[in-house]
Amino acid sequence: MSATKASAVEKTYPAIEPAQSVVKPGQINIDAPRWDQSTYSGRAKHFFTTTNPLNLLKGDKELEEVKRIIINYKKGDVPAGLTVENLWNAKHVYDSAFHPDTGEKMFILGRMSAQVPCNMFITGMMMTFYKSTPAVVFWQWFNQSFNAIVNYTNRSGDSPISNKTLGTAYALATTGATATALSLNALTKKFPPIVGRFVPFAAVAAANCINIPIIRQRELVDGIPVTDKDGNKIGSSSIAANWAIIKVALSRICMAVPGMVLPPILMNHLEQKTTFFQRYPWAPAPLQIGICGVCLIFATPLCCALFPQRSSISVKDVEPHLQKVAALKGIDELHYNKGL
Structure with missing residues (x-):
């Protein structure tokens, strides 16, 4: 991935901590929720991200970008400079807009x-x-x-x-x-x-x-x-x-x-x-x-x-x-x- 594209990813999904570690291939199982689903607090955090109304403001270009990031990560292709927080943010946006079985973009309403x-x-x-x-x-x-x-x-x-x-x-x-x-x-x-x-x-x-x-x-x-x-x-x-x-x-x-x-x-x-x-x-x-x-x-x-x-x-x-x-x-x- 070029430096220009890498910086675009960082701008779209800013890391919470400046020194956040860069994600490695296979490091995170993004098919599973981020938080422990055996606890109520973990489930609540998961659904707060899933139902976040701000995800509706993501445009088509941004949605296609997060889709590309998620699909490539599953294939083992990690964009340069992509952090753990970047990846999870992309996954949450992806889950909010694309059907989990078909991968098609869902009707907004x-x-x-x-x-x-x-x-x-x-x-x-x-x-x-x-x-x-x-x-x-x-x-x-x-x-x-x-x-x-x-x-x-x-x-x-x-x-x-x-x-x-x-x-x-x-x-x-x-x-x-x-x-x-x-x-x-x-x-x-x-x-x-x-x-x-x-x-x-x-x-x-x-x-x-x-x-x-x-x-x-x-x-x-x-x-x-x-x-x-x-x-x-x-x-x-x-x-x-x-x-x-x-x-x-x-x-x-x-x-x-x-x-x-x-x-x-x-x-x-x-x-x-x-x-x-x-x-x-x-x-x-x-x-x-x-x-x-x-x-x-x-x-x-x-x-x-x-x-x-x-x-x-x-x-x-x-x-x-x-x-x-x-x-x-x-x-x-x-x-x-x-x-x-």
């Missing part, structure tokens, strides 16, 4: 780094316009449309989700969320105003409980791969798939809690106890969007990290045929990828 800005806007609007039936229908449809884009963008390259499955999940999740919101709106008219403000959260939770199992229905039928601690496949388990889907659904629901529970409490206080909204009638939507944004910046990575990506299950809790195979190999615990 479907990337994990788009979760915070997109969800803060959608959530804020759902909680601002929660009383009008047309507004409820529109924003629940809008939210599930965004979820469909995310699910399609992040579909598996090895075992892709069919368009029929995505369409079914989209239709049922939209219907379920809208029906939940409208039904609860009708019921909460007899309760204090604060109760009605929590209706969007109930609708989102219901949609997650519908959407995720449908999207991953093949896993429930055929099972997901379970392995020993070294990654050797033992078989496929539907029971492990059940646990994986439950963990993902819980993570998604927990992710929505701060941004959909704290703002209603604050908004109700401002509406009932102060004259703030009388003086600033334009404020509800931008205020709720801003609060949701602050909550989601932290809630998204912290809730993604609740359960290890590579989760474990006791052999005694899986199917009998897998118990027999595991017993022959002297294994008492199996591992599986829970998904996101």
Whole structure:
């Protein structure tokens, strides 16, 4: 690599420490996360980098450069002057924009780094316009449309989700969320105003409980791969798939809690106890969007990290045929990828 190109790499990915060591071929396994995924703090650090909204600002030229760096490093070709920090920064940007299976650049709104800005806007609007039936229908449809884009963008390259499955999940999740919101709106008219403000959260939770199992229905039928601690496949388990889907659904629901529970409490206080909204009638939507944004910046990575990506299950809790195979190999615990 020429000196000019090397300096460009250093400028794009500045080292944290001036005396940082230059990376050597094979020194780092960049196919594995940077931090220990057996600890919550390690998982949280990983997802803070994965969901970092600043990654959306990377242009096509920069994305192609980091892709070249990562591909070349895997081949053993290390650019001159590339430090450990440079390499990890390039890997984090690469992971934020390119599909892990196909290597194709992902649609920008479907990337994990788009979760915070997109969800803060959608959530804020759902909680601002929660009383009008047309507004409820529109924003629940809008939210599930965004979820469909995310699910399609992040579909598996090895075992892709069919368009029929995505369409079914989209239709049922939209219907379920809208029906939940409208039904609860009708019921909460007899309760204090604060109760009605929590209706969007109930609708989102219901949609997650519908959407995720449908999207991953093949896993429930055929099972997901379970392995020993070294990654050797033992078989496929539907029971492990059940646990994986439950963990993902819980993570998604927990992710929505701060941004959909704290703002209603604050908004109700401002509406009932102060004259703030009388003086600033334009404020509800931008205020709720801003609060949701602050909550989601932290809630998204912290809730993604609740359960290890590579989760474990006791052999005694899986199917009998897998118990027999595991017993022959002297294994008492199996591992599986829970998904996101």
